Amino acid sequence: MFTYKSIRYCKILLFYLTLSLIGNLLFANPPKQNDLPVRIILNLTENPSESQAVTWRTSSDVFKPLAQIAPANEYTDLNKEARTFNATREMVNLDNENNVYYHSVIFDSLRPNTLYAYRVGDEKYWSEWNQFKTASENPEPFKFIYFGDPQNDIKSMCSRIFRAAFKKAPDANFWYFTGDIVNHGNNDEEWDELFYALGWIPGMTPMILIPGNHGYPAKLVDGKKTQKITYLWRPQFTLPEDGPGGLEETAYFIDYQGVRLVMLNGNEKLEEQAKWLDTLLNRNPQRWTIIAIHQPFYSTGKDRDNPYLRELFIPILDKYSVDLVLQGHDHSYGRTYKLKNGIKVADNENGTVYVVSVSGTKVYSINQRYEDLMAKIGTGRQLFQVISVDKNLLQYESFNAMGELYDSFELRK
């Protein structure tokens, strides 16, 4: 039986419910897409058997960015076992005046040679669980994929080269980019194309990247042209800081399962890097040494030459018999014979193989100057390279966008 009092009570309740509904509609949280992690990318750390870096971005300023990690298993209760890490947060003001937020975590105290599952986000909105495997502490066999400059037509034309590469070697331990990743380093839309083209691969396969000259956009400061690393480089990657001072995340090294990988920044502080490289290779316990630099020592692109780079670095590369140098910049393909002091040596002698490759669409015609040093030279096609290391054998294969073999060689020691 409804009394007058209970009807009045119901009316008041209804009034407050309606008010709360209107309030929720008017002052609801912003659309959750702005809080969702995008552009998730793994980077190798200087200690890849124990730690792993991940970076992601959100459009809104999430309250408490977090990442969770657990040893992968076949069940669905990953979050029960997971360790939670607080992320480092960085606001970046894009050129079009929008703010975006980059978040990064270095997962540490990981077990070597172990498959992990992780996710990033905050307490409300998480990414999917992704998986990666830590490196072994020992010189175990592994493979990686190396790309020269993507740079142009990234969404339209580089997507298929990345996907062909993934199909060819889905088990590659990491991917390796030798600069000019986009054409205008400060253009966020071009980076957006890159992350579109790569899809979910960078969330699963760690990336090593170095900047090329297009990562150093020119600016006029007091009427003087100056070039600085793009403001987007350091926020959007979490790369090692174990190189020369002032070149953090752009010149660094990683020891990976028996290989010393040295990443040089060909755009600045070259003399400091030469000194650093000499010391680094002087105490190198790894069997193999691979160096990456954007600008080639023996140019494959017409009318190009870098004599100062050769003068600075070739004596060091020769002194320590660096095995392989990976380069970009010349928008063509060239692979030298084994060289020492700029001269071809026999296969069983100490020497270095220099490769230039390109994964994007920009094409330069061939340089005649160093043709005699080249075991293979060509231009006009997009390529990717799969490089495997197993004890005393290094196998190198270059493929076109159709997945067909374009070039190959082996090194033994």
Ligand SMILES: [Fe+2]
């Ligand atoms: Fe370049």
Ligand SMILES: [Fe+2]
């Ligand atoms: Fe380039």
